[in-house]
Amino acid sequence: MKEKDQEKTTRERIFEAAVMLFAQKGYHGTSMRDLARAVGLKESSLYNHFPGKSSLLEAVLAYQLEGFQAASALMEEMEETGPVFNDPVELWIAGAGAFMEKLPPLTETIGLILHNEMFLDDQCGRFVLHELFRVRKELTEKLLRRMHAQGLIRYCDFTKTAAQYVHMLHGLEMENRLRRLEGAGVEELQARLMEQIVHFIDGLRNKEN
Amino acid sequence: MKEKDQEKTTRERIFEAAVMLFAQKGYHGTSMRDLARAVGLKESSLYNHFPGKSSLLEAVLAYQLEGFQAASALMEEMEETGPVFNDPVELWIAGAGAFMEKLPPLTETIGLILHNEMFLDDQCGRFVLHELFRVRKELTEKLLRRMHAQGLIRYCDFTKTAAQYVHMLHGLEMENRLRRLEGAGVEELQARLMEQIVHFIDGLRNKEN
């Protein structure tokens, strides 16, 4: 159903332009006039596709939620059929990479919008707290427990260690986004991300191996 | 010079109200009208104390910068005269607590403003990147090295471990701020913060002790 539909609908073009503008100038800093100019339409035409400005933000949130849930579902599916690792770092890197590849294209940009809006918009705040903290910590803890059961990592407080990992990832993501705005290269930032993840998992390695 | 000056100046009242409003509704979401109403003045009177809205944000940044630098200076001073610890966790908790106590009263609220604005305002972005990431990582790394030299913690990659700690702290702070907006108690969040810090430092402990 995506083969013959090469061109984007007007609604999609408006949505994508809104995502870019919200990420760049903030939700409050973006006017319907800005958006109309970016899409190449008149302001009034936007209202044929979205009932108002706030509905655009809701659509952005819905997109992100769907993306995360679809990626998570694919991960669970793959978990049973995927390869078996006997090294914790290799396992982790492969899993994290697979998950990120499954996320929709606008996910990273919308992540920036959520960061900007999480303390100003209730819905954004709840989304970040639930999807980006609670759910991720639970998944991480489950994975750590399984790795320990397989003898890949040593024993530790898995709940606190999972929290530590998720918090570190958020802090690192924050710094990398700031560095990107200051002109840092994407591959350099990706390398830093990997380095820190490896350092974390490596610290949990079972020394008896 | 602070004894006889009990009452706040109008400029200070405007500044503090701006801090509260910027943190609550965002910089773009706060109008000079909102601010005037909060202070109990007419809009035009605000311009007798600040030349414009943007200068208020600049004043907020200056306040935060001065607060951090003053607290850092006091810490360095205390470092030589302070008590000696033979437990890494005790040392760390005492140091972190002492630093936080030295920060000015509005620091935490301004931290929220910076979080909201760091990707929208260049100056805010540079402030966070430098003061809250680079400087903190350097200080943390220095402290880790000293603790290792004293035999309190085991050897590790101090640069990466310092980065891991600072990133974790930022992620945890983010989650705690969200939880506070959702109604969580301050003492509960403070306990969670301490728990995670202790878990981190405890993991670095020298096992031979």
Added chain:
DNA sequence: GTCTATAATCTGATAGAC
């Protein structure tokens, strides 16, 4: 320093022709 009055612009949103 504070006020009233006002300027000039921008805001999200609607009505109605085509």
Added chain:
DNA sequence: GTCTATCAGATTATAGAC
């Protein structure tokens, strides 16, 4: 669905009386 025209209200900021 897109356009022109328009609205009512909000926005930052200034001028000038007191």
